[in-house]
Amino acid sequence: SSALVDGMPVSQKAVLSYPRLVERHRARTAGAKLRPFDRLPRAQAGVLFGRAAQLDDLIARLRQREDVCVWGPAGFGKTALAAEALRHVVGTTQKTLAASPFPDGVAVLDLYRSKADPHRVWHQLADKFSADIPAELPARERAERACAGRRALVVVEGAEEAADGTRLHDLLAVLDETVVRLVLTRNVAQVFHAHPVRLDAELAPGEALSLLRK
16 A cells, blocks of 8 residues: 655555654764865965975875974965875865875864864864764863764964963864874974974075076
């Protein structure tokens, strides 16, 4: 026999099984985690010119899933360098991201915007990585639960807003050991437990000359 659902004939068996299918779907999606694919702000990243040695170094370190700290003064191309390295390592689509060393996503934490406020940063992390962790839980607990076991990359833009290495370390302590950290900073005190990529020198003479010719 058949019944009508939204004016369409449907077998009685299908009608009876529909509630069970809904429950199975809810069970499968309960605790579902997101796969963020953040990009560095284009206005801040600009266009990378030169820095070939540093770019190759950063790409190699990220592919090996190493923590990296890109350090240098303002205007020396830290964000542009990171953006170009990410293009090589994770690509530009969800498919290339899934095949990269960071299949669970790339999340950018802009400390210029959040002013390095721990609760704001931790809530941002939780919202990026997990859709169902209750918002009323403490921010630190939400972030720790959302990041647990994630093979992901967290990029910290404007890390100097966190003042020193100790405060930045505390801010990122919620990240699981499976999460790789890419820190962009002007503050040399924040180069800790990470491979440093230094951008504190002017362009090489050949690179500078090529730039002037453009």
